[in-house]
Each structure stands twice: as C-alpha cells, then as structure tokens.
Amino acid sequence: MQRFLARRLVHGVIILVGLSILMFTLLVFTPGDPVELIAASNPDIRPEDVSALRRYYGLDDPVYVRYFKWARSVLKGDLGYSRTYGTPVTKIIGERLRNTLTLLATSVAIAFTVGVTVGIYSALHQYSATDYTVTVFAFAGLAMPVFWQGIVFILVFSIWLPGQIPWFPKFPAGGMMTPGIAPGWPAFWDRLWHLVLPVSVLATSGMAAWTRYMRSSMLEVIRQDYVRTARAKGTPEQAVINRHALRNALIPIITLMALSIPGILNGAVLTETVFSWPGMGLLLFQAVLGHDYNVAMAVLLFLALITVLSNLMADVAYAVADPRIRYD
C-alpha cells in the first residue's frame, strides 16, 4: 500500500513537471508580446521605451533559459511576480484559489448528492416514467452550453422574474459579494446568496453526468450474483440495496468523480467568466490573454495539482472501499 502510494506520488510529480514544460513553451510562443500590446495603445510611445520595457520584463532571453529561471524560483517556493498586477503571484492566487474551491466544492457536493440519489432511484425503477424523465433531463443537462445557461439564468432570475413578480427575490447578476457588506453573518449570507446562480449552473452538468453513471453502475450491480443470492436468501429489499448493492455501485463512481474534475474545472472557467466570480478560471483566462506567464503557469499548475491530488485520493478511497483490490 505504501509502496503503491509512493509510486503514485512519483507519477504525479512527473506529470506536473512534464506539464510545466509543455505549458511554459506553449505560453511563450503565443503571439502578441505583452510589451508590444502596451505600446500599440499609445501613439506617443518610442522604440527605445519598448526595448527598455522588454529588458525590464526579461523577455529577451531564450525559452529554455526562461524556463529554468522560472523552475528554479518555483522550487524555492517563489512563483514569481505577476507582470500585470505587479505583485507576487502567491498573493493573487491565494484568494482566488479559495473562491474557486468554494464554488467547486459546493457544486460538486450538490451535484454528487442529487446525482447519486436520483441515479439510484432511477435504476431501482428502471423503465418507469420517472426513469425516462430523469434520463431525458440528465441528457438535457449535458447538452446545454454552460455559458449560455449562465446568461439565461442571470436574465431570468435577476431581471425578468423580479420584474414580473414583485415578491420574487432578485438574485445578484454576478459577483461574489455585495461591496461594503457588514462582516460576520450578513457577509456570510450575502456570499451564500451570490453562490446560488453560479453553483446551479456549474452543478447542472455534473449532476446530469453522475445521475447517468450512478444509474448504470447500480443497474450493473443489482444484476450481480451476490445481490441475487442475497435476495434469494430472503434478505429484505431495503437491506439488499443498502448493504450489498449501494456500496458496490458507489465504488466506480469514486474514480469517475476524480476523472471528472478537469471537466468541472473547464465549466468553472466559463462559469466564473459569466458570473464575474473572482476565481482561478477567470484569472487564468485574463492571464493567458494578457500574457501574464507567471500567473498563467501558477494557475495551470494548481489546476493540475487539484486533479492529480483528487486522483490520488480516489486511489486511496478505492483501496479502502474495495478489498478486492491488491496493490503490488
């Protein structure tokens, strides 16, 4: 078990290093030098100003030199300076990471709870009207463009419905908090209130996907011999489901959950952009467009780290949940 974990850790590190090289190279080669971008907006800027700025930002070194410089300082725990924000990257990332994790954790929790519950129900009532309805809704949830859903939600729940129905609560059209709100409980409720729309959007596709996974996983399990045996022995149906079927059906879901993290992060980039949610996704989008390499690299690595860690956690959880697995 320990050897297994150690090996997975080494894998994780290799993945992260490989990714950093890949992404650094890609980023550096994107056209539109940040300094040229600044220069273009100002007719009075002089070539000597431009070259001074290029030197200032260290843009004249070859790529590998810049990568090693970057890697060395990262290993020392220094993620570098944000070119645009002029502050250490760690300072920018910290807050954003928390915001993204809030959004992610809430969405995943809701999507998982709802998805698994509905999936089980659907499987236990296969081919019923409910099962069909659930299936259609789950497919619908997977077919909706995320950003489109977000914008429609804003228009419906922040403008249209409050305009039609006087008592309808007006949901905030983006943002994470009302500026200047009193700290403590009011601030807490305010944040929760701001979470409602983005979480509903982000949770939709996850919910749909897990409903589908859970349904088919459950269907597979209840056809297994041991479930039949349990039934044949006269074990009450409730107990069969709870004790035998459910646990085994949940096992593959753990892996699927870990595997779906990158997909959810994709959704988070779009959701954060639509809702102006000050998270990593939004930051990354701006950093890539603004050629803020240090920030983009840090965000990308953090996202990769989240995925690698969630895979590792899934491996551990798997080991605990399923005694059939042996590690060598």
Add this chain to the structure above:
Amino acid sequence: MRDALIRAVWAAACVVLAAGLAPLSGAAQMRRDAVVIGMAQEPDILGPFSTMAAAGTIHNSLFAFFAPFNEKWQRVPLLVEKLPTLKDGDWELLPNKKMRVTWKIRRGFTWHDGRPVTALDARFSYGMLRNPRTPTLTRFILNKVDNILVPNPADPYTMVVQWNERWPFANAIPYGFEYPLPRHVLERQYLQDPGRLRGDPFFRAPVANGPYRFKEWVPGSHITLEAYDRWPGERPKIKTITFRFILDAVVLAANQMAGSVDATEINNFGIDQMVEIERRNPNVAAHYTEALIWERIEFNNDDEWLKDKRVRWAIAHAIDRETIVRTLFQGKQPVAHAWLPPRHPGSNPNVKKYAYDPARARALLAEAGFTMGPDGILRDPRGRRFEMTFMTTAGNAPREQTQQIIKEQLKAVGIEIRIDNRPASVFFGTIVPRRQFPHLAEWATLYTPEVMPFTEFHSSQIPSAANNWEGSNRRGWRHAEVDRLAEQIGQELDEAKRVEMMRRLQDIFVEELPGLPMYFRLHLTTSVKALKNVKPTGLGSFYINWNSHEWSY
C-alpha cells in the same frame, strides 16, 4: 413515512434560507451616500505605470489632478493656482526655442497620510518617471522637459519647468503627467532600485491626494474608495465609491438594469445596449458623450492598387457610410469626413465629402484601368482579380457588422473583400504597428484636445524595421506639405495659427484620402438619474467620475 419527513425538512430549510437571504439583495440600494460604478475591466495596478482605462477611471477620484479637463473640454486649475500664460509672464520664451514655465501648487492639499502636497513631490515624480530604469510607458513629453526646479527652499510650492523645445501645451500640464506622486512614500524604494519600483505596495494601495482615499481592493471583485476628511474643497457628499469589475458586458448591462450598480464606465456597451438599458430601467440615464475617437479604415498606401488615388476615391464612393451609421448606431454616431470631430477646435467642416455614389465609383475604377471580369469582380490591367483583404479586431461587433455591409457594397462595384480578423492582442500587438495589413484595416484612435499630428501623419513616422517600428503613420502616407505642416504645428504656440494649419492638413488628407474616415465614436456611460451632477467629458483620462466629489443624490 420517512420520505415524507425528509421532504418536509428539506422544504422547511429552503423556505428559511430564501427568507433569510431575500431581504439582503436590496441592501446596496438603501444606502444613499454610496456609489457603485461597474466596469468591464479590472486595473492591473494603480498609478502612472498602468495603461489601463480602468486604472485611469479610479485615478479620477483618487488623485487631485494639476488641471483636469471639465465637460466643456477646458483645463481648470485644481492642484495648481492658475494656468501659466505668456501674457502673465509665468510662461516665458527663451532663446534657442527653449521655454520656462512657472507653476504654483495650491496650499492646503494633503496626501492621504496627512503630509502636505508640495512642488517637491512634482519634481520627484518628474525625475522618477523620466529615469529610463522605471517602466514609464511614454516619455514623449517628459523628454522635451529639461529640468524642474524648486528655486526657493522657503517656498516649496513654486516650481519652474524648463523646456528644451517649444510645445504648445506647456501651460496645460506641467510635464506630461496629470498628477504628482508622494515623494515621502516612494523615494526610498526608488533610490534603492528604480527597476523594481512597479512592485512597490504603493501601486496596489496608493497614498494619493484626491477627494477619495483608498480603502480596499478585493482582486477580481472591486476597489473601494472613501471620502477623504481633509480634502480642502467642499466635503464630498458621496461617502464611498466602489468600482465593481464585471467583465462580461452583457452581465454588466444586466447589473445596471437590475440596479445593482449605480453607474457604468469602461463598459464595452454598444449603442443598442445603451438604448435597451434605458428602456428596461427608466431610472437610468444613458450618456452619449461626444468624444475624440476616430474610427477609420486605413489603406495600405504602398499597395500597388491602393497607390492610385482614384481607387481610394472609388472605395469611398462605393461605401454608404450614412446608412451604416444610421442603421448600426441608430444615427447617434456621426459620419467622419476627416479625422477631428466637430467639437475639436481644429475640426474642418468644409472638407470635401465623398457621397455614396456607386456609379461614380465604377467610373473611377474604369478610369484606373480596371475591367469587369465574368464573375462580377474587376480585373486590374494585368488581369488579376481585384480581391483585397480587410482586417480588424475579431469579436468587436460594430466593426464586424460594418465589415459585412462594406463587403456587400464593394462587391456591388466589383471589388471582392476577404475578411481576416485577429484578436485585439494580435491585431494591435503586431498587425497594426508592423503594418502587416495588405490592403484595408479598421481601428480607432483616441485623441485628446491637445493632439499633435506629427506621429500620425509625418512621413518620418512610417513604421519600418529600419526605424525600429517607430511612429504611427501606419498607412504609409508621404506628402511634402503635410510633413511641413506637421512640423510647424508642433512648434506653433498661437492657437489660431495652429487651428488654421490643422484645417489645411485635413483638407489635404481628405483630398488625398490615404485612409477612409468612418465615424466618430461616442463615449458611452450610464448612471442612475437619482445621482446628481454627473457630467461625462468624453475624453480619455477623464472619466465619468472626474468630478465625483461634486456628486450627490
């Protein structure tokens, strides 16, 4: 039974949650001494090293400018006692085209830490910005200034700016920057390492000198300023100003419609959106402010076809600019006939006008040697299809719509247009500054009332590898008289003479038509009607909140 119980608990929880949250949503509107300004951009940093309009907006409330422009486009002294004039003798012309301008800083202004604002701060700022090791964006005007002196140690409020060449606006702005920076806060870091100055905490939370002081910056969300209690003028009635960053223009518009923001600036709104906001929320005023934004299509004057004046004229006659402007912008943005809008004193109302006249366009093209091919597209004298590339910024709706219409209208006279748009970062990063557009390219330039034609029209300012891509004459236009005029205007201190030369220059431009003026863009902002005294200027660097200390509900 258990199911029913669970359902009941869920329902109860939802009701409690909704009831607890609902009243909070209206909280922001109830406080009537706060203003929330929504912006579709978040600044990188604050202070003069930022190029972003969002930073410029915040500076308007945060800093006291030497002499800001008002809504009538006049400089009004604020941090200085008066604008120097030749007549009063505080603006002196010296031999060898040198000049000396004396400024007096008004007493009573303090930095937000309580220290007085003096001429020493201005002198420090000048030296710091001019130092080649600091990331100053442009030293165009700074380099014309030889030195700044504070001659009398007993009077740290008087400074003398020594110019090493003539500059017509030497009495409008002391050294090319609108506001000073606090010497006592920045000097230590500056002396230690000017190269690392940009990372100083000051630029994330400036100690400024304006009516509002910095309170907090929640990255990705908002910046809040609060009224400064030692502001020497009348006390601001608005106690806090919050700048909220909502990057999606549609969502920003939704926020203004819903009343979650009180005003918008740097909002990326189109005319249609402005009209829609006003219609949806009658409590919001949409401001269409005349500005100095020139939208035009540049011709690449080195192109074999476009070198011919008749081809350029033909294109102008083939495009129905009136209709484009009327339909796409609801007639609110005027057609441009030259490059300065009517409100600028140098504007020339009598320039030649190219009316929509496809027949004339066809005749001109025939005269230039083009003949109609079998596919309805012209052939040049050497038999090549008359197909041109038209580039602009991808994702910019009004430009892409204009392009579509132009494509159809040019096709009607036998010119095929191939659209090749690039993201703004690439378009402005390399295509435009390196003149990589083969035929047509559309973009806008934002002028100030103090614009000088030299960098954009002088033939020495055509960017090329040889001159290290210097200059903004991207159309590649060479004209001897224009060169002479551009040189003279930059040195001429008499406004009447300058205006006359500007008008002459525009006459030549329109006659030669090295680029096709399209329209003058308006500066679009919104604010709730309850907010009084909102007077957008329409000028760059002077945003909706330039007079926020005079606002009230």
Add this chain to the structure above:
Amino acid sequence: MAQSTTAREFALDLERRRKEAAGVALGQSYWQIAWRRFRRHRLAMIGGTVALALSLMALLAPSIAPHPFDRIDLGRRWTPPGLTANVFGTDELGRDVLTRIMYAGRISLVVGYVTAVSVSAVGSLLGALAGFYGGWIDSALMRLVDMLIAIPTLPLYLIMSALIPGGGVGRIVLIFTIFGWTTVARLVRGQILSLKTQDFVEAGRAMGASEARLILRHLIPNALAPVIVAATLTVGGAILTESGLSYLGLGIQPPVPSWGNMLQRAQEYLLKASWLAVFPGLFIFITVLSFNFLGDGLRDALDPRLKT
C-alpha cells in the same frame, strides 16, 4: 488480468471485461444482434433520426435555405420570428436567421464529425501502438495521456487558439485532436491488451502475419465497438466545446458562421431580440442531445451485458 494495479485501471478493467464478453460474439451475428438491440432503444432511434435530419439539413443548405447566404437587408433588421419570409426572424443586419442556422450547421457539424473522425483515428492508432508493443512506447504514451487528462482542457485550448493563427474549422479540429485523443487511445489500448492474448491473434502470429497486418486487420476492428461509441459522443462534445470557445472569443471566427459564434454574438441582443440566441442555442442543444442519445444507444446495443 484479474488483479488491477491501480484504481483507475480497475474501472477500465470492468469495461474491458465487459467488452471481452462482447468480443466472443464478434462476427456478423454480433452486428445483427446489436442492430436489433439498437432498434429497441427508443431514445437512440429518435436521436439517430434527428442527427441524420440535421446532417441532411446542413448538407443541403445551399439548395433548401430560404434565402441566399449572408444577404444583408438593412430594411428588415430585427424581424421577429413568425410566419413571414423569415420564419426564424432576422438579425441585426437583416440576414435571415434560418438560413444562417443552416449554413452555421454545416460548420458546426463539420467540426463535430471531423473532430470525431480524427480523434478516433489518432487515438486508435496511438492506443493500438501502446497496447500492442507495450514497453517504453506504452509507458511514454500513457504518461502523456496521464498528463493530458490531469489538466482541464479549456485553458489549453485557450493557449492553443492564441498560438495557432486563423479562425477556421481546421484550426479548431487540430486543437481538439491534439488534446482529445486520450480517451480513445485508452479504450483501444485496453481492448488490445485483452485481445492480444486471445487465440486468433496467436493464430495469426503463428501463421506469420506481419505486426502491421495484425494491428490493422485484427486488433483495431475488434476494438471498434467502444471507439464508435466514443466517436459519437465526441461529435456533440466538440460542438459544445466550440461554442464555449466562441464565448471566450476563440472559436470559429465570423464571418464564417457557427452555432457557437452566432450564440455568442446574440448575447448582446438577448433582451431586445431573444430569438437570435434561442435558435442557435436550441440547435446546439438538440444536436448534442441527439448525438448523446445515439451514443448511449450504441453503447447499449454493442454491449450485451448491460441490457438483458
């Protein structure tokens, strides 16, 4: 192969064992059974029919579109949908929305189909190589797969879009393929690993068949079923992702219309002319939905263990 080394491979192993059972029945009767099973799947049949209809609409757009493509009519801007000459209404330049939907469908569906084909081709090839040869090729490819699935793809698309100039179909398909081949590669590799040990491969080896021939003639066709399913799902996925990229301004670039960029452009007029957004949104939705139903039905049909 009873014991898996990692949790993820265990999940795949479930899949693999399932397919093994299917592999036994491979042959003509297998496809016949599959077709019979597929026909019973109501949603999949509907999905397949709709997908076919949409594809035909796109294919025949030049002949069936009610108006010439991109005909601007400034006198008829903002015509709402209804029983007029413009059933789906007109847009901000007076262009017929139905016509644009049809032409945009060509682009969007081409993006979907071509991505599906190229992802399957690249994925199958690399997966087969890894599974067949094993050794360092396998390790290297699988580490690459691990890397690519460890990171959300959207940011990579963002960077690649900035890196590769142009705004056409080719660029989008290229980007989608570079990062999208991993799923298929893993499926095929898993299949090959289990098939490799089976009798007919051994028999082929014994008869002196070349490796290339073995891969192409025996292994890949046998691994086809899961690839078909994955490819079907990729069609919808690519259309959806393109719309997301369009929202960020990095998808197919106008004036070439795609459902994604029509939707993106319509946002600005959402309150004034909601139909501009409703129709492209609806078409994306229906297309993705029907391809997903189709894929789901194919999965059930090609896999005898799920449905009994």
